[in-house]
Amino acid sequence: MLVHAVEASAFGTNCWVLAAGPGEECLVVDPGFGVVEPLRELLAEHRLRPAAVLATHGHADHVWTVTPVCRSAGDPVAVHVHPDDRYRLRDPLATFSPALLDMLRQQFGPSERWQEPDRVVELPVGAPAGPVSAPVPLQAAGLDLTVHHTPGHTEGSVVFALAGDDGPLLLSGDLLFAGSVGRSDLAGGDPAAMTTSLRDVLPRFADETLVLPGHGPTTTMARERATNPYLTSLTVGGR
Template identity: 45%
Template sequence: MLIETVVADAFGTNCYVLSSARGSECVVVDPGIGVAARLDDVFEQHKLKPVAVLISHGHLDHTFSVTPVCGANDVPAYIHADDAHLLADPAQGFSANMMSLVGTGLDWTEPDDVQVLADGGVVELAGMRFTVDHAPGHTAGSAMFHTAGDEAAYTLTGDVLFRGAIGRTDLPGGSDAAMQETLRTKVLPLDDAVVVLPGHGPATTIAAERARNPYLKRAANAH
């Protein structure tokens, strides 16, 4: 599997381009602030044709470029039902202070084609299968996407799980109780060998996080 990471200009958000091989179709995950032109460079470099944008959750640092990317390539955006309203009005997902960091006077339009995802759903895109795992806590509609290549299994965790940390739960729609349940029932059962592609920071594995992530340890010891 071809995996290219484009780190956004603001908030250090990871945008991923996934494809089964060079010269084929691809999927874009979480196109954040200022990534559209660099994504075009990735498409050209690897001769890729985007067929969809997957959104892990509706926060603006993960969705800022979704409409330009979808519009330029005439492709749909996929997001869990409980965060779909944030593609219509992203300000609902951020506090006033957070919105001020993004900038005032945001000229926002929703993508023309928004496909709503449900827990346990399977989406087949660009020759890859993505299983949707509803993982609330950071937002009500946060989702992880599980997929696999020939050599490894991958989970795109968005802002659910990072190397050594988890996503904050104090923004609108966040819930510490929901996050603890997500960590206990959705993250901890994952196989140790799964490669974690997080919304911010470097990649990791479930084994590494099980061993050192204090939030996972807290969740494991809660029951």
């Protein structure tokens, strides 16, 4: 399996690319600011063809180049997002503060404008399973994933889990980082929901799971359970 990250030019967002191997279809996860050209080069190097774009949530730093990336495949491929974050793809800058908008204009110029994706597919929603939803399967680009709804950072935040060649992988978006967790104080955030997601969803993933976060370096579930202060302070999984 190929697993590569392209770092965005703003906010340090990781855009992940996953494929069964060179010359295959691939998944593009969270294409943020300024990733179009380096992503094009990566896809060309490994002869990859985007089959779908996945969004862990609808914040602009995770979806800003969704539309050009989806269109790069010829006939536009779909972006997949949780129904509760679908509204964010109509205007992901709507919740940005004036200061952040000014920063983006200075970096990218005043001509930078949002284009809503041509095709949007709402991710399947799992049935309630206690305080959180049950995971649901998703197959794309020849890969079998499970989608876990993890509200807290946004209403429709999700993580994607799948098997890798050397063990399980978790695309954790802005739920879990190396040594930290995502914010819950932005528009649509919910501290109580974030605590529930951290406490009741993360126990589903084995210690050997490699975490591919939305920002920062990779980590493992074992490392985060042992050292992440936001996890060690929780009563995780009822323990």
